[in-house]
Amino acid sequence: MRLSRMVTGVRTAAAFGAEDALGGMRESVVGAAPELHKGLNQRQLNMIAIGGVIGAGLFVGSGVVINQAGPGAFLTYAVTGVLIILVMRMLGEMATANPSTGSFADYARQALGGWAGFSVGWLYWYFWVIVVGFEAVAGAKVLTFWFNAPLWLLSLGLMTLMTITNLLSVSSFGEFEFWFAGIKIAAICVFLVLGTLYIFGLWPHHNLSFANLTAHGGFLPHGGGAIFSAIVVVIFSMVGAEVATIAAAESPDPERAIARATNSVVTRIAIFFVGSIFLLAVILPWNSSKIGSSPYVSAYETLGIPAAADIMNAVVLTAVLSCLNSGLYTASRMLFVLAARREAPVQLIRVNRRGVPAVAILTSTVVGFLCVIAAKLSPNTVFLFLLNSSGAIILFVYLLISISQIVLRRRTPPERLRVKMWFHPVLSLLAIAGIIAVLIQMGVNSDVRSQLVLSLLSWAVVVVLYFVTKWRGGSVEAQAPQETPTGEARRVLVLANETVAADELLDELRRIDRAGRAEYWVCVPANPVDTGQADHKGAVFLWQATMEAAQRRLDYMLNTLRGEGLHADGQLGDYRPLRALGEAVASFRPDQLVISTLPVAQSAWLRYDVVDRARSTYDIPVTHVVSHVPVATLAASG
Numbered sequence: 001m002r003l004s005r006m007v008t009g010v011r012t013a014a015a016f017g018a019e020d021a022l023g024g025m026r027e028s029v030v031g032a033a034p035e036l037h038k039g040l041n042q043r044q045l046n047m048i049a050i051g052g053v054i055g056a057g058l059f060v061g062s063g064v065v066i067n068q069a070g071p072g073a074f075l076t077y078a079v080t081g082v083l084i085i086l087v088m089r090m091l092g093e094m095a096t097a098n099p100s101t102g103s104f105a106d107y108a109r110q111a112l113g114g115w116a117g118f119s120v121g122w123l124y125w126y127f128w129v130i131v132v133g134f135e136a137v138a139g140a141k142v143l144t145f146w147f148n149a150p151l152w153l154l155s156l157g158l159m160t161l162m163t164i165t166n167l168l169s170v171s172s173f174g175e176f177e178f179w180f181a182g183i184k185i186a187a188i189c190v191f192l193v194l195g196t197l198y199i200f201g202l203w204p205h206h207n208l209s210f211a212n213l214t215a216h217g218g219f220l221p222h223g224g225g226a227i228f229s230a231i232v233v234v235i236f237s238m239v240g241a242e243v244a245t246i247a248a249a250e251s252p253d254p255e256r257a258i259a260r261a262t263n264s265v266v267t268r269i270a271i272f273f274v275g276s277i278f279l280l281a282v283i284l285p286w287n288s289s290k291i292g293s294s295p296y297v298s299a300y301e302t303l304g305i306p307a308a309a310d311i312m313n314a315v316v317l318t319a320v321l322s323c324l325n326s327g328l329y330t331a332s333r334m335l336f337v338l339a340a341r342r343e344a345p346v347q348l349i350r351v352n353r354r355g356v357p358a359v360a361i362l363t364s365t366v367v368g369f370l371c372v373i374a375a376k377l378s379p380n381t382v383f384l385f386l387l388n389s390s391g392a393i394i395l396f397v398y399l400l401i402s403i404s405q406i407v408l409r410r411r412t413p414p415e416r417l418r419v420k421m422w423f424h425p426v427l428s429l430l431a432i433a434g435i436i437a438v439l440i441q442m443g444v445n446s447d448v449r450s451q452l453v454l455s456l457l458s459w460a461v462v463v464v465l466y467f468v469t470k471w472r473g474g475s476v477e478a479q480a481p482q483e484t485p486t487g488e489a490r491r492v493l494v495l496a497n498e499t500v501a502a503d504e505l506l507d508e509l510r511r512i513d514r515a516g517r518a519e520y521w522v523c524v525p526a527n528p529v530d531t532g533q534a535d536h537k538g539a540v541f542l543w544q545a546t547m548e549a550a551q552r553r554l555d556y557m558l559n560t561l562r563g564e565g566l567h568a569d570g571q572l573g574d575y576r577p578l579r580a581l582g583e584a585v586a587s588f589r590p591d592q593l594v595i596s597t598l599p600v601a602q603s604a605w606l607r608y609d610v611v612d613r614a615r616s617t618y619d620i621p622v623t624h625v626v627s628h629v630p631v632a633t634l635a636a637s638g
Contacts, residue, residue: 044174047181048243048326054184054272056138056319057237059312062277063295069230070221070286071213074277079227080234081269083438086431087398088241090405090421092262097408097416104242105337108400111407118466120400121338123393123459128331129364130390132159132324133371139320145313152376159372162324163365166332169354173329180322187315188272191296195279198303209282216285232441232448238273239394241265242401243326259419331364332357340528342604343469346576349528389458391451392442395435396459402432489513493590494522494570495581495614497530497550498598500557502627505596509561512592512623522557522570523584525577526550529604547572577610585618593618596625 066073094107104124109117140154147154165176194203201208213219220226241261283299284291290298296315300308336357339348348360374383405421406428421428442452489512499505500522509520531549550572561568573580585593595611597603605611611624 044171044178047178047185048174054181054188054268054319055237055240055323056135056316058273058276059296059316059319060294061233061237062280063291065230065233066277066281066284066286066291066295068222068233069226070217070219071281072220072227073230073286074274074281076227076230076234077269077273077277080231080238081273083231083235083431083434084238084241085266085269086421086427086434087401088262088265089419090428090431091242091401092258092419093417093421094401094405094408095258095262096418097412104397104401105334105341107404107408109341110411111404112400114470115463115466116400116404117341118338118343118469119459119462120397121334121341121343122462122465124397125331125334125338125364126458126462127390127393127397128327128334129367130371130386132162132327132331132364132368133375134387135320135324135327136368136372137375139317139324142313142317142320145309152372155372155375156369158321158324159365159368162321162328163361165325166328166361167356167358169356170329173325176325177322177329180318180325183315183318184322185272187312187318188276191299192271192275192279194303194305195276195283195299199279199282203303212282212285216287221286228437229441229445231438232445235438236391236394238269240323240326241268243330262419328361328364328368332360335360335364342529343466349575385454388451389454391448392439392455393458395439396455399432399435399439402428402435489518489592491588491590492518492520492592492594493581493584493588494520494557494594494596495525495573495577495584496522496557496594496596497524497527497553497577499596499625499627500524500553501560502596502625504627505594505625506560508594508596508623508625509566510564512594513566516565518567518592520561520566520568520570521584521588521590522554522561522568523573523580524550524554524557524570525573525575525580527575527577530577546575577605577608578613581610581614582617591620593620593622594625595622596627599626599628 062073065076069076091104098106105117105121108120136155136159137151139158140151143149143154143158144151166173197203198206199208199210280291280295280299283302284295288298290301294309294312297308297312300312305311335344335348336351338344339346339360348357348363350357350359352358371383371386374386406425409417409421409424409428439452442448492509492512494505494509496502496505512518526543526546527550528543528546531546531553554570554572558568558570571584573584581593581595593614595605595614597605597611600606611622615622
């Protein structure tokens with residue numbers, strides 16, 4: 001018997017080196033979908049981790065918090081910071097045990113089920129694409145300080161600039177974010193130094209004084225409850241710390257990067273937020289009319305710094321661009337992961353030769369552009385609705401992260417817990433209680449109640465979409481196998497993935513060629529979902545693991561057929577089964593097709609009508625085999 005391995009010039013990875021084999025095969029088989037590049041270096045990741053938590057909300061929104069809570073506003077930031085730190089610690093525990101782009105969705109799916117992973121992924125994506133549009137409008141407003149141009153035109157310009165940055169490469173995103181974060185950090189550090197000199201009497205013409213902490217009505221002029229009521233505003237200014245765990249998956253050493261990011265969040269929040277707000281409360285009267293609009297500008301003017309408004313507007317613009325840049329990056333990676341799990345259109349998984357998920361980036365950008373257009377045409381209805389419908393979403397995501405950590409902690413071997421949650425499960429439960437308390441506060445506060453209601457509506461829509469998607473997958477009618485003459489097939493093409501080890505498939509092949517004279521060509525589509533790799537591999541590792549798993553299944557099938565004395569060759573195919581089938585038909589020219597799938601309720605191929613479309617496309621007999629594969633057998637083959 002002539003047995004040859006024709007896998008696009010690639011032989012067994014174990015014999016010739018997995019990296020070289022998979023590298024050559026990835027371009028020829030998967031073509032349009034190579035893996036994400038590990039293009040972020042430790043320098044960029046460190047800066048993203050340090051500066052990611054600093055947004056425009058700190059420079060602008062802090063004045064509103066000080067007006068609400070009084071001089072004790074820094075306690076509001078401290079309490080909120082503790083909540084964010086606990087969530088980050090829980091996320092760090094899970095992420096170091098299993099680094100993954102889009103990790104929130106992965107962990108929620110593993111802990112709570114498909115509905116939770118689907119919800120987290122789509123809600124987090126929705127939150128960030130709305131943020132991208134909002135930040136583009138906010139950045140345009142800052143630019144009007146220097147340029148007399150239409151707001152919508154400036155917004156579109158900023159959106160275009162950041163889109164190009166993300167499309168170039170992940171390293172270009174990292175470099176832009178490195179400098180954006182560097183400017184934000186430098187601005188805060190300069191303020192901390194100058195403010196400290198001022199309040200301790202080391203500034204010209206000023207003596208040591210902390211009078212503003214107790215003057216004008218006392219330390220807490222609105223009572224102790226004001227500390228907690230202002231948390232609703234503060235928590236959204238701290239969003240973004242978790243982005244570092246997503247970016248870390250595109251670095252050479254994700255575990256080390258994630259551990260650093262989560263461990264340093266305590267210092268970042270204590271210094272940048274609590275420290276700077278404390279200085280503002282000492283330098284300026286809490287009830288000053290100037291503090292509400294731009295507290296840092298007012299503080300610099302009090303210190304006598306020239307061109308304070310120009311300096312701080314430039315810093316705020318940098319913070320806005322940083323948030324826009326990282327928001328677009330985060331949204332595109334989450335969309336990539338959703339597509340890898342067939343919870344979004346599969347085309348979104350495509351990655352260009354620079355290792356960038358260009359389709360996912362452009363799709364996310366479209367929503368941002370639509371937000372900008374809505375801000376121009378309907379600022380008080382459509383745009384306001386979009387903002388409110390995403391207002392509480394990040395709290396839902398944090399809540400599911402916390403619950404997932406409690407569930408997964410029990411399932412994770414101790415040796416994989418390189419970063420552990422403190423005093424588990426007490427602090428985990430405390431974080432959950434804190435998040436629920438903030439949500440209740442939003443419901444009580446009439447100013448933000450609409451955000452909670454509309455965000456709950458958004459979540460309800462996403463959950464309904466999940467069950468609709470699941471229902472559609474189970475509503476495909478089973479196809480009866482087409483009977484074909486026995487003993488006549490000479491060239492049989494087999495398309496299979498999960499079912500390569502199934503007895504039903506082997507029985508059908510024996511029936512087709514009872515004389516044992518046919519040649520068999522086995523095509524296994526290298527799809528991350530069909531191979532099971534999408535369930536537990538991050539995007540940056542997804543394709544290598546997929547190719548290895550698909551190769552093992554192909555080897556298993558070929559060895560089984562050859563063991564029965566049959567002539568069998570094969571190759572891996574495109575991750576899209578119909579594309580893989582078309583390429584195999586063109587090269588092998590079969591006179592019989594056999595497509596093997598799981599039962600109707602479990603088969604994604606049947607959901608996308610692979611069998612029916614094959615029958616309508618090719619003028620040769622197509623046999624559909626429904627195979628029931630024991631879990632143990634499937635795990636052994638893939």
